[in-house]
Amino acid sequence: MRFLSKISQYLHRQFRHANAPLLRTSERQTVLQALIAAKDNRRLQTLAGLYEAEFCAFSQWGEDGIIDWLVSRLPDIPRSFVEFGVEDYRESNTRLLLQLHNWRGLVMDGSSAHIRDIQGQDIYWRHGLTAKCAFIDKDNINDLLAEEGFGGQIGLLSVDIDGNDYWVWQAITVADPVIVVCEYNAVLGDRYALTVPYQADFQRTRAHHSNLYFGASLPALKSLASSKGYTFVGTTSTGCNAFFVRNDMAAAITSGLGAAWAFPSMVREARDAQGRLLFLNGEDRSCLIADLPLVDLERNELTTLGQLGELYSPEWKASLKVSV
Numbered sequence: 001m002r003f004l005s006k007i008s009q010y011l012h013r014q015f016r017h018a019n020a021p022l023l024r025t026s027e028r029q030t031v032l033q034a035l036i037a038a039k040d041n042r043r044l045q046t047l048a049g050l051y052e053a054e055f056c057a058f059s060q061w062g063e064d065g066i067i068d069w070l071v072s073r074l075p076d077i078p079r080s081f082v083e084f085g086v087e088d089y090r091e092s093n094t095r096l097l098l099q100l101h102n103w104r105g106l107v108m109d110g111s112s113a114h115i116r117d118i119q120g121q122d123i124y125w126r127h128g129l130t131a132k133c134a135f136i137d138k139d140n141i142n143d144l145l146a147e148e149g150f151g152g153q154i155g156l157l158s159v160d161i162d163g164n165d166y167w168v169w170q171a172i173t174v175a176d177p178v179i180v181v182c183e184y185n186a187v188l189g190d191r192y193a194l195t196v197p198y199q200a201d202f203q204r205t206r207a208h209h210s211n212l213y214f215g216a217s218l219p220a221l222k223s224l225a226s227s228k229g230y231t232f233v234g235t236t237s238t239g240c241n242a243f244f245v246r247n248d249m250a251a252a253i254t255s256g257l258g259a260a261w262a263f264p265s266m267v268r269e270a271r272d273a274q275g276r277l278l279f280l281n282g283e284d285r286s287c288l289i290a291d292l293p294l295v296d297l298e299r300n301e302l303t304t305l306g307q308l309g310e311l312y313s314p315e316w317k318a319s320l321k322v323s324v
Contacts (some may be wrong), residue, residue, distance in 0.1 A: 030057050031099050038068045038100065047263035049321070050234035050243060058095040061238040062182065067093060067156065070179055070233075070243065071101065074155075077178040081149050083158035084108040084136055088117040093158040093181055093241070095123070104128030106150045110135040133138075136161060137200040138171035145175050152176060161181065163202035165215035166195040170224055178246050179231060186239040186265035187285045188217035189311030190322065193297040195220050195239050209273045210288040218242055218262055220297050222324075232260050232324065239265030259323040264316040282319070286311055 019213050036059035041053050047266060054062025054070035071077070079101065086107045092307075097103045109115055109127065118124060118131040130148050134140065145192045146149055157177035159165050165182055188194045195216035196202065204214040216224075221242055222232045231250035234257070235242045242262075270280045270288055280288070290306035315322045 012066060027099075031096070033057070034064060034068075034096055035100060036113040037065060038072075038200075041065055041069045042072045044069075044256075045160050045292075046256050046258065048258040049262060050257070051237040051263070051321075054237060059090055059093050060242045061236045063093045063236060063241055064096045064222065065234065066234065066243060067097065067179070067181070068100070068233075068255060070245070071097070071155070073256060074178060074249055077249065078153045078155045079103040080150065080154045081105040081144065081156040081158065082107075082154060082175065082177070083160075084134075085160040085162065086114070086118075087111070088114045089121070089123075089131070093160075094156065097156070098123060098127045098129060101206055103155065106130045106132065106148050108132045108134050108136060108144065108146070135201070136168060137164065138167045138198065139200070141168050141171055145172070150175055153178075155179065156181065162204040163196060163207070163215045164198060164200075165222060166220055167198045169221075170228075176246075178249050180244040181241050182221050182244070183215060183240060184218040184221050184235070184242050185212075185215040186218065186263075187212050187289070188215075188294070189286070189307070190218055190262065190264070190313050190316050191311055192217060192308055193220040193223050194294045194303075195297065196295055197295050197302065207287060208292060210270045210278075210285075210287055211273070213289045213292050225299065232262075233257060234260045237263050237321070238267065239263040240267075261321045262324050263321045264312070264319055266319055282317070283312060 037055045051067045053065045055065035056062055057064045081094045081097055081103055086092050086109050089107055094105055112133045115131045115133040134144050147245050151174040152178045154175050156179040159169050159182040175201045206215050225244040229247050230244035231247055233243050233253050268279045270278045270285050272278055286305050291304050293302050
C-alpha cells in the first residue's frame with residue numbers, strides 16, 4: 001500500500017507539473033472573481049448574518065467571503081495568519097488572504113508530503129508563507145507558533161484538525177489573534193458543551209469509522225471563546241466553521257450584523273465500517289456515535305450522546321438557523 005501511495009503521489013506531481021501554466025491561469029481567474037465578489041460584499045454596510053457574505057474561492061464552505069468581509073471592517077489588525085490542518089493548502093481558509101491582501105502566514109500539517117507540495121507551489125516564493133510539518137497537540141502548539149515568529153498579535157487563527165480543536169485552541173497562549181475561525185461538530189448538537197476527550201495522537205478516521213467522532217460542539221467553542229475574551233459572530237450556513245472576534249474589536253463587526261446566526265449541518269459524510277457513504281440525515285448521524293465517550297465541559301465529566309437524550313433544539317431539528 002505504501003508503494004502504491006508513492007506511485008500515486010508521483011503521478012499527481014507529474015500531472016501538476018505538466019499542467020502548471022493552465023493551473024496558474026485558473027488560479028488567477030479564481031482570485032480575480034473573488035476580488036469582484038469581495039468588492040460587492042464590502043459595499044454592504046449591514047448583513048442579516050455572516051452567511052450573506054459567503055463565497056468560495058479556495059475555502060470549502062464560503063469562508064473566503066466571510067473572512068474578507070470581517071477583515072474589511074477591521075483595517076488596522078495585523079496582516080498575519082496561522083492555519084493548521086491545511087493538507088496541500090489548495091483548499092483552505094487563508095489562501096485568499098495571502099493572494100488578495102498579501103498577508104504573511106504560517107500553515108501547518110502533519111503530512112511531510114503535503115508540506116513539500118506547498119513549498120513547491122508558486123505562492124511559496126510569491127508571498128510571505130511559511131509551511132511547517134507538525135502533528136499538533138496542546139503541548140507543542142505554543143512552541144510551534146513562537147519558533148516561526150507568530151507569537152503576539154496576529155490577524156487571524158484558523159483551527160481545523162478534526163479532533164483536538166477545542167483542547168489546542170484552549171492551550172494557545174503565545175499568540176493573540178483578532179479573528180478566530182474554528183470548525184465545530186454540528187452532529188453533537190446545540191444543547192451541550194461537548195468535546196472528544198483529549199488524546200495527543202487523535203486521528204478522526206482511526207477514532208471511529210463513521211468520521212463523525214471528532215472535535216467539539218458549538219456551545220463548547222462559544223464557552224471557550226468567551227473565557228478567552230472573544231465574541232461569537234456567527235457560522236457558515238453549512239454548519240461547519242464558527243467565527244469569533246476579540247472583544248476589543250468586536251463592536252466593529254457586531255454593529256454591521258443583524259444577528260449572530262448559528263447553523264446546523266446537513267452534510268451526509270457518515271461512513272460504514274467498510275468506508276462506504278451512508279448518506280444519513282439529522283439525528284441518525286449521532287446514533288452512530290451514541291456510545292462513544294465525550295467530555296461534558298459544564299459538568300466536567302465523561303458522558304455519551306446516548307446518555308444526554310435530546311441533542312438538538314427544535315430549530316436545529318428542522319435544519320434551521322438559530323440566533324444566539
